Amino acid sequence: MRNPYEILGVPSSASAADLQKAYRKLAKKLHPDLNPGDKTAEEKFKEVAGAYDLLGDAEKRKRFDAGEIDATGAERQQQHFYRDFAGADDGHPYTNSAGFGDFMDEGDAFAELLRRSQRARANRRGEDLHYQLAIDFVDSIVGTTKRIILPDGGALDVKIPPGLVDGQVIRLKGKGAPGAGKGGPGDALIEVEVLPDRRFTRDGDNISLELPISLSEAVLGGKIRVPTPTGDVTMSVPKGSNTGTTLRLRGKGAPRRGGGSGDELVKLKIVLPKSPDPELEAFVSNWDVGKNFNPREGSAS
Amino acid sequence: MIMTKQEFLTSSGVQVQTLEFWLEQEWLIPERTADGMNFSEKDVARARLIQDLKTDLGVNDEGIDVVLHLIDQLHGMRRALAQLHVELRGGQA
Numbered sequence: 539m540r541n542p543y544e545i546l547g548v549p550s551s552a553s554a555a556d557l558q559k560a561y562r563k564l565a566k567k568l569h570p571d572l573n574p575g576d577k578t579a580e581e582k583f584k585e586v587a588g589a590y591d592l593l594g595d596a597e598k599r600k601r602f603d604a605g606e607i608d609a610t611g612a613e614r615q616q617q618h619f620y621r622d623f624a625g626a627d628d629g630h631p632y633t634n635s636a637g638f639g640d641f642m643d644e645g646d647a648f649a650e651l652l653r654r655s656q657r658a659r660a661n662r663r664g665e666d667l668h669y670q671l672a673i674d675f676v677d678s679i680v681g682t683t684k685r686i687i688l689p690d691g692g693a694l695d696v697k698i699p700p701g702l703v704d705g706q707v708i709r710l711k712g713k714g715a716p717g718a719g720k721g722g723p724g725d726a727l728i729e730v731e732v733l734p735d736r737r738f739t740r741d742g743d744n745i746s747l748e749l750p751i752s753l754s755e756a757v758l759g760g761k762i763r764v765p766t767p768t769g770d771v772t773m774s775v776p777k778g779s780n781t782g783t784t785l786r787l788r789g790k791g792a793p794r795r796g797g798g799s800g801d802e803l804v805k806l807k808i809v810l811p812k813s814p815d816p817e818l819e820a821f822v823s824n825w826d827v828g829k830n831f832n833p834r835e836g837s838a839s
Numbered sequence: 840m841i842m843t844k845q846e847f848l849t850s851s852g853v854q855v856q857t858l859e860f861w862l863e864q865e866w867l868i869p870e871r872t873a874d875g876m877n878f879s880e881k882d883v884a885r886a887r888l889i890q891d892l893k894t895d896l897g898v899n900d901e902g903i904d905v906v907l908h909l910i911d912q913l914h915g916m917r918r919a920l921a922q923l924h925v926e927l928r929g930g931q932a
Contacts, residue, residue, distance in 0.1 A: 565895050571888045571910060574917060587895070620888040623881035624914040632868065632885070634911040638919055651926050652919055 542589035542602070542609050550603070554596065561590040574621040584617075664715035664724035671696060671728050675735035678702045679745070679767040679792050686728070696728050701743075701793035704732040737765060743800025744791045750809040751775060753818075766790045766802050773804065781808045840880055844869075847878040851886045861889065864900075866907055 543550050546560045564586045566572070573579035592609060593599045601607050624632065642652045669686055677684075681700035685693050696708055707729050714724025732740075739746050749764060759777035763770045766787065773785060783806045791800025811818075822828055847869075848855060861867045866889055869876040892898040892906055 562895065562897055565891075569891060569896065571891070572906075574910075574913060590895075617887075618880070618884050620881070620884040620910075621914075623879075623884050624910075632881075632911050632914070633918065634908070634915045638916055651923050654922075654926070 540585070540609075542592050545585055545589040546593065554594070557590070557593050561586065561594065565590075570619040571621050574624065580619065663721040664717040666724040667714045667726050669694070669726060669728045670731065672731045672733055673698060673702075674733055675738055675740070676767045678704075678730075678732040679740075694726055694728075696730075698730065701795070701799075702730060702732070703740075704730075706730050738767065740792060742792075743794050744803055745800065746803045746805060748805045748807055750807050751779070753808055753810060756780065756806070756808045764802075764804055775806065779806050781806060842878040842883070844876050844878070847876075847883065847886075851883055851890075853886055853890070861886070864904065866903065 543552070546557065546564065548556055548560045552560070565583065568579050568583040568586055570576075570580045570583055589609070591598075592602055598607070602609070638652060642649050671684055671686060673682070673684060677698055679700060681702070682698045684696045684698060686696060687693050694710060694713055696710065698708070702708075707727050710726040710728065712723045713726035716723045737747055745767065747765070749762075751762065754760075755762060755775055756779045757777070759775050759779065761772050761774055764773045764787065768790070771787065771790070773787060775785070785804045785806065787802040787804060789799045790802035793799050842850065844858075847853075848858060853861075858867070862869075867878075867882055867885060869878045869882050871877075888910075889903060889907075892903050898906060
């Protein structure tokens with residue numbers, strides 16, 4: 539091994555401060571991690587570091603100067619530098635492609651090669667995949683599980699939460715495209731369309747329903763069956779109900795976020811029997827109060 | 840070889856507070872697991888680099904931030920270059 543003073547390029551009379559200065563100057567140039575592609579840097583750095591290990595230690599330097607020890611063994615042990623690991627293709631978050639991002643934005647073949655190399659190596663989360671699903675109105679209120687068959691033959695089970703609204707997007711974590719490196723898979727995003735229902739319409743948390751009733755139910759009142767998304771219920775129609783009378787079934791609407799439910803609003807509609815009934819006609823023609831009642835009175839005519 | 844936080848502290852000689860600071864600065868990003876952190880040999884080598892920068896080269900904390908950022912970019916580019924090399928020779932990725 540060469541003379542450590544020579545290696546550091548200082549005279550043997552150099553002060554400790556000069557030694558450190560000389561060492562730092564060389565180490566900055568030669569540190570293997572600052573020269574990842576230079577194979578000779580490591581050898582040179584080891585030599586310099588070994589020399590400084592010897593001379594930077596006042597006690598060892600005194601003994602070396604006195605000839606008690608020589609420079610043998612002052613060379614540093616085999617050491618693994620960061621650069622030995624940084625090149626490994628394990629998709630670690632340390633590696634950063636910002637340094638050539640501008641080249642990748644180009645449209646030429648070189649940029650394409652760079653992009654491909656980045657895709658192959660980067661620690662990337664998989665892409666989110668988008669799907670569409672149409673469900674029945676009733677399912678959107680009570681919740682259900684639907685299965686989507688994927689183009690590749692796989693299937694996704696989608697849990698429809700009760701009270702889902704048209705256009706709502708359901709995220710299935712980790713069901714998207716697989717990631718690269720340590721990046722996890724993306725998510726599946728399912729946009730759910732709620733098909734219109736011929737009976738129910740939705741307004742916020744409430745559900746509206748137009749329900750036909752007979753003339754006798756309207757005049758005399760009575761109990762009738764009313765459909766709700768969760769099944770039929772019995773409702774009392776009060777005596778003297780009219781077309782347009784709206785009755786409220788509490789808690790039979792869509793579930794609210796955070797508990798509770800909206801209501802079902804039942805709008806009554808009086809429907810006469812399909813074929814004219816002579817008995818009814820006879821009654822109405824003799825019914826003076828009915829004839830004298832003008833429902834348009836007071837409204838613009 | 841995978842190390843726990845304790846094993847990492849022992850083998851690298853780094854103080855706990857120092858490690859906390861490095862983690863906060865994201866100079867080290869060990870793998871997080873349910874029961875703590877896993878340090879790889881790569882993390883140990885990177886810790887040694889940080890120590891070299893600090894003690895041997897006299898770089899202060901601000902400087903270390905800059906150096907690590909540039910080194911990470913450099914390795915990113917070196918990888919891309921290596922990949923390009925493979926592609927240009929018509930080999931498989």
